[in-house]
Amino acid sequence: MPFTDSGEVDFIGFDRLLGHLIASGVHGLTLFGIASEFHKLTDVEKQELAERFVARTKASDVFSMISVTDHSLEVAVKRAKHYEKLGADCLMVLPPYFLNPPIRAVKEHILAVLAAVNIPVLIQYAPAETKVGIAVEELVAIYDQFPRAMFKIEANPPIDYISQLLARRPEATVLVGYAGLYMLEVLDIGGKGVMPGCSFAEIYLSIYHDYVAGKPEARQNHKRLLNYITRWMQDCEYIIQVEKTVLRKRGIIDGDYCRRPSYPLSNEDEESIMEFLRQFTLPCKYNK
Structure with a gap:
């Protein structure tokens, strides 16, 4: 997320960065991931950024994904519907982690976002950053209910976890994040790609x-x-x-x-x- 030296969002720089990435040949772009510093943005800034993001990606062949990062189920559902209406090709959902919610509430949150929209939803599992652990069986159960669910696994290391997930549901779409540290190992075991930073x-x-x-x-x-x-x-x-x-x-x-x-x-x-x-x-x- 480009900022000016005074800490304001640099919208012109943001547009320029999108243009650079689209021209580079990337297959997709995600807005409001952890690397986007989503937790340091106001709602007003997020709205303008989302509008610019969708408008620019819609004019290209690049797949657009916007992350739903709200901790409240009710707010997350509203946000998911809004981003789908705005034109995002896909959503990413960051499971709630503030105050350490029980796995029942985490799963309910993810399922509610999936049920609220008709586009694919990528579930971001980042236990080191969120301190929330989700058993493989829970993701399998979510996938069985919503086969358009996809998964971004950022465990460190992720190989055992991804291997267990793909052993149960080999047709599932699994990506790896974590700067691509395990990119090739994940591709070797059936992962579909990597979601690193953009520089x-x-x-x-x-x-x-x-x-x-x-x-x-x-x-x-x-x-x-x-x-x-x-x-x-x-x-x-x-x-x-x-x-x-x-x-x-x-x-x-x-x-x-x-x-x-x-x-x-x-x-x-x-x-x-x-x-x-x-x-x-x-x-x-x-x-x-």
């Missing part, structure tokens, strides 16, 4: 296409990428700041401000980012 999407695309083509470069380049993202994914605020700084250095957005609380980068981080840009030959307009 170096071209690298993920290249790895994905090489993987589909059976080229060894997929694993070679993913291994090179791991040298950086393994460190950056130690903290969500850390990689959000890194990704935003990468976007600024590439000249895609004007500033790398993160609304506070945020994760200030060290000189070592800045040097690592420059090394990363050079190693993957990503265009860089600014060295500072």
Whole structure:
């Protein structure tokens, strides 16, 4: 989410970022994921961003997904209906986690969002970030009731969990997040794709296409990428700041401000980012 140096949403930068990502060849874009700093946005800002997001993606071949992050079931249902009416191709739902609700309430929340709309809904399972654990059997039960449910698994590591889910429902659509740390392992066991951040999407695309083509470069380049993202994914605020700084250095957005609380980068981080840009030959307009 681009912000000005004073902390205001940079809507022009947002539009420019969307244009860059659409031109890069990504298959889909998601708004209001954790990397979007959804928890630091006002409702007024979210409304304008959602309208811009849908308008821009509708004019392209890119699949649009908007995340429903409200903790109240009633509000989440209203939000889901609104985003569907707005024109989103799909929704993502972040299960409620504030004050540690019981699994019964979490499951009820997810099912209510699915029942409220007719478009696919991606269930985001991020136990490290939300501190909410959901057993595989619970996701299977949700899928059996709503086969248009899809899953984004961000457990760390996710392989055992995804393997159990796909063993029970091999036809289910399962994606992996977590900056793509386990991208190739998940594809190996039947996952359908990766949902990383957006500052170096071209690298993920290249790895994905090489993987589909059976080229060894997929694993070679993913291994090179791991040298950086393994460190950056130690903290969500850390990689959000890194990704935003990468976007600024590439000249895609004007500033790398993160609304506070945020994760200030060290000189070592800045040097690592420059090394990363050079190693993957990503265009860089600014060295500072």
